[in-house]
Amino acid sequence: MNDPLRVAIAGLGTVGVGVIKILEKHKDLIAERAGREIIISSVSARRKNQERGVDLSSYRWVDNAADLAGLADVDIVIELIGGEDGIAYELCQNSLKNYKSLVTANKALLAHHGAELANLAQDSNVALRFEAAVAGGIPIIKAIGEGLAANELNLVYGIINGTTNYMLSQMEATGKSYDQILEETDALGYLEADPALDLDGIDAAHKLAILSSVAFGTKTDFDNIYIEGIRHIKTIDINYAKELGFRIKLLGISKYENGTLSQRVHPVMIDRNLAIAGVMDGFNAIVVDGDFIDRTFYQGRGAGEGPTASAVVADLIDIARGHKGPAFFIPADKLTVAKPISINQRHGAYYIRLNVSDLDLAITEITTVLNDAGICPDVMLQKASQDDDSFHVIMTIYEIQEMAIKDAVYRINELSSVIETPLSIRIESL
Numbered sequence: 001m002n003d004p005l006r007v008a009i010a011g012l013g014t015v016g017v018g019v020i021k022i023l024e025k026h027k028d029l030i031a032e033r034a035g036r037e038i039i040i041s042s043v044s045a046r047r048k049n050q051e052r053g054v055d056l057s058s059y060r061w062v063d064n065a066a067d068l069a070g071l072a073d074v075d076i077v078i079e080l081i082g083g084e085d086g087i088a089y090e091l092c093q094n095s096l097k098n099y100k101s102l103v104t105a106n107k108a109l110l111a112h113h114g115a116e117l118a119n120l121a122q123d124s125n126v127a128l129r130f131e132a133a134v135a136g137g138i139p140i141i142k143a144i145g146e147g148l149a150a151n152e153l154n155l156v157y158g159i160i161n162g163t164t165n166y167m168l169s170q171m172e173a174t175g176k177s178y179d180q181i182l183e184e185t186d187a188l189g190y191l192e193a194d195p196a197l198d199l200d201g202i203d204a205a206h207k208l209a210i211l212s213s214v215a216f217g218t219k220t221d222f223d224n225i226y227i228e229g230i231r232h233i234k235t236i237d238i239n240y241a242k243e244l245g246f247r248i249k250l251l252g253i254s255k256y257e258n259g260t261l262s263q264r265v266h267p268v269m270i271d272r273n274l275a276i277a278g279v280m281d282g283f284n285a286i287v288v289d290g291d292f293i294d295r296t297f298y299q300g301r302g303a304g305e306g307p308t309a310s311a312v313v314a315d316l317i318d319i320a321r322g323h324k325g326p327a328f329f330i331p332a333d334k335l336t337v338a339k340p341i342s343i344n345q346r347h348g349a350y351y352i353r354l355n356v357s358d359l360d361l362a363i364t365e366i367t368t369v370l371n372d373a374g375i376c377p378d379v380m381l382q383k384a385s386q387d388d389d390s391f392h393v394i395m396t397i398y399e400i401q402e403m404a405i406k407d408a409v410y411r412i413n414e415l416s417s418v419i420e421t422p423l424s425i426r427i428e429s430l
């Protein structure tokens with residue numbers, strides 16, 4: 001058997017501890033599959049004496065994680081600290097510059113610095129791997145980069161944030177309010193330390209930026225992703241969606257066409273009968289379209305100790321086997337800069353929910369605005385609110401430009417009978 005592969009682990013939280021557990025439990029199995037042993041040389045985290053549920057006594061403790069990049073007896077650095085900048089970024093840059101392969105689960109870092117890190121890996125002729133950064137236990141990076149490598153891809157979309165999928169699922173299953181479910185989700189420890197990453201769609205956007213690059217060979221372009229989270233979704237909208245045959249999901253959608261790239265993360269209403277609409281709770285799912293394979297669908301646990309650490313160790317095995325091809329599956333200097341397509345160019349369908357005081361007046365006023373704008377709703381429902389003596393007017397409008405719907409909603413919001421900011425959700429026929 002070949003010499004052992006020596007790894008250093010930076011970050012001993014949920015994922016770092018999971019990696020140690022797998023490497024210890026499946027030591028022999030991994031050695032067999034990798035063709036060589038994978039041994040932990042060094043570890044680092046913030047607090048040396050923290051109890052972590054694993055025995056660290058046989059591993060060298062390094063106080064400053066950044067120093068792992070310079071250790072002579074380390075072949076691979078595993079960065080599991082997190083954060084788009086700071087020590088994680090420094091460690092990743094220096095590891096690659098020092099000719100050490102790098103495995104990371106850090107989606108924020110890759111979304112912002114993916115192309116640069118890929119270049120560093122290429123210059124040093126080492127591997128950069130990040131299977132764990134997108135959809136945890138689903139091997140979607142390898143599926144796209146290797147399994148679908150014969151195809152031209154132009155569409156990738158999915159549920160890539162398990163926390164918000166859990167919340168939307170629970171709102172539907174229990175009928176409880178957004179705030180109640182948020183509190184319960186927090187108590188379960190499902191939210192990121194900064195909940196905005198989940199609730200405002202930022203975490204999903206980090207993953208979408210990476211998926212786009214892997215699928216389309218474009219440079220990660222986080223800044224041009226349209227991002228909208230789930231804070232404005234009410235349980236009543238989930239119920240109305242059901243009545244209309246839809247389910248609300250937070251999707252990341254990336255479309256590539258002739259050098260243009262549309263990337264967006266926002267709540268959508270989709271046909272309840274679609275496979276992806278049935279993916280509930282903390283699960284993730286991704287759909288990839290290719291010209292020769294048609295449509296493929298992947299589902300699994302998107303986060304948590306086991307699934308995420310499993311993806312990290314799979315990357316280690318890959319490197320141990322000698323695979324060190326380009327991080328985004330084409331040479332880093334061949335990654336292109338796609339022309340971003342704005343959300344304002346979207347043409348499609350919308351769900352609008354209005355809360356109104358005087359129903360008759362509201363219908364008259366709304367109809368006037370819609371007629372002036374040349375908009376004809378396909379569905380217009382009127383419901384008494386369960387909370388007070390107001391009414392809900394629910395509309396679906398098909399085949400309209402994003403700017404036209406925004407303009408109409410702005411005008412409707414000005415009407416005297418409308419007592420709450422209208423809610424609009426894009427309907428996708430994916």
Ligand SMILES: NC(=O)c1ccc[n+]([C@@H]2O[C@H](COP(=O)([O-])OP(=O)(O)OC[C@H]3O[C@@H](n4cnc5c(N)ncnc54)[C@H](OP(=O)(O)O)[C@@H]3O)[C@@H](O)[C@H]2O)c1
Pocket residue numbers: 010011012013014015016044045046047048050065079080081082083087105106107108132133136302303304305308
């Ligand atoms: N958790 C998941 O399910 C999941 C899924 C996919 C991807 N990821 C990604 O995986 C990475 C790690 O996530 P996690 O959930 O394992 O995070 P975590 O539980 O918060 O652990 C972070 C670790 O980093 C250490 N750390 C923080 N600042 C440090 C510093 N300045 N120097 C050295 N060590 C430092 C912490 O040390 P102490 O323990 O001493 O405080 C801790 O061990 C992140 O990039 C995350 O986005 C996580």
